[in-house]
Amino acid sequence: MGHFNEAFIGIDTAKLRNAVAVAEAGRTGEVRYLGEIDTSEAAMRKLVASLSAKHRKLTFCYEAGPTGYGLQRLIESLGHTCLVVAPSLIPKKAGDRVKTNRRDAEGLARLLRAGELTAVWIPDSRHEAMRELTRARDAARQDLTRKRQQVSSMLLRLGRHYPGIKTWNARHRCWLANLKLDHREQRFALEEMLQAERQASERIGRLEQAIREAFADWSLAPIVPALMAMxxxxxxxxxxxxxxxxDLSRFESPRQLMAYLGLVPSERSTGESVRRGGITKAGNGRARRVLVEAAWSYRHPPRVGYEKQAHVSAAPRAAREIAWKAQVRLTKRFRTLSRKGKKSTVVATAIARELAAFIWAIFREMSNTRTAAPA
Structure with a gap:
């Protein structure tokens, strides 16, 4: 083993211990399993120092997952390259049915050496903090939905039906407060559920207020008003x-962004046979869900509502033009697909795919404006 060799290190991360394997450079280079080490910073520093003494260049990798990006930032701070790879894009043999920490680490090292791994985008710590805040709000929203469903399920079991159309507004809450139940135990259970629902709703309000206060000094804050014109x-x-x-600038075209969000059709074609199925659902599911929810608003004719006018006016002119172009096209597209007999859910997904392209266009326009501003 020479000091000037290049080595590729695969790490199978876990909560307490990481499995580590090293692949020597070259097509026939040796792949060695180094064992498991603690996930502490001191243990990783010791490992990197030991490998640096034997190899001129080190390249590390591990799968993106619940362990986050702390390990990547640590290795990068020590002067070495570390990739966080997309688990869904790791090549796997169809007949390989054995999975262990050692095999995973060795497989990562081999694939890294072969250049077969796809790295994910690494956010900085500030961006990651904003992501945690938005995910906390999303979790609170899901919790609120469950709390409301529990109340509805209980009333359905008791045969109590709200005569109105819209629920959880002031009138519906008044009806719930004045509801007469046969037993004291039922009333106590309902009050506890309603209290939990109110607490979940207040939690969402606090998180949304935190988002409004935090995004002002965020690196992507100038893009937010532009997107709100949509x-x-x-x-x-x-x-x-x-x-x-x-950072949307890493996508060279709208199609790449659509594919990243999993909004493109899956395909299984061979020879003269072409088979396309549902969307791939690859990439980020949270962003995809937000886009699909926004797509439903395009079933209405193009217009700017009273509450939306302030947001549209605050956006740059280029963003306003793109947003209006999106309204005209996507509302027409929604009606056209609906008239063809497509399911409403399929139509909304198709609109979300095109909506991603308009968001990409706004981001590019805003980035070009910001770049040209100093000149």
Missing amino acids: RGIDLVAAVTILAEIG
């Missing part, structure tokens, strides 16, 4: 999209 996208949705996707 129909169906408010401040929370705009911040969520940017926090989840990150």
